[in-house]
Amino acid sequence: MKKLFKCTVCGYVSEGTLEKCPKCGVDASKFEELSSEAAEKIYRSDKSNDIHMEIIALAEKIAFLSQEGIEDNLDPKCLAAFTQAKDEAWTIKQRSKAELAGHMSLGKW
Ligand SMILES: [Zn+2]
Structure with a gap:
């Protein structure tokens, strides 16, 4: 299972890290890694x-x-x-x- 990161500004979820959010455009520092439990829910x-x-x-x-x-x-x-x-x-x-x-x-x- 890949690690998921969530944009804390708009909620966009990414597999792996990004340079900027494809939805709202903020930079990578605004992403936080989701817990494995939260990621599991999303993948499941x-x-x-x-x-x-x-x-x-x-x-x-x-x-x-x-x-x-x-x-x-x-x-x-x-x-x-x-x-x-x-x-x-x-x-x-x-x-x-x-x-x-x-x-x-x-x-x-
Ligand atoms: Zn965003």
């Missing part, structure tokens, strides 16, 4: 966070397609199916967002 949750973000993107696509179907409005059954799909996509998206927000607050990012 990295894949899960990626999966949540992919699910959010897919749900967004479902919502977009459902909206097209709603506007096409072929018949009442199609309209009902697209409306339900759009609502379910919202739920899927928000559930993953809530999980990500929970991760952030626990240092799992």
Whole structure:
């Protein structure tokens, strides 16, 4: 496991040291090394966070397609199916967002 360093100004996390922060531009002196416990949380949750973000993107696509179907409005059954799909996509998206927000607050990012 590589050592992680965190920018104390903006919170950017880097593998290894950097000359300056890619997010806020401060120099290396503003970075502090994370404990192995904190680094473990970040590495351990990295894949899960990626999966949540992919699910959010897919749900967004479902919502977009459902909206097209709603506007096409072929018949009442199609309209009902697209409306339900759009609502379910919202739920899927928000559930993953809530999980990500929970991760952030626990240092799992
Ligand atoms: Zn920074």
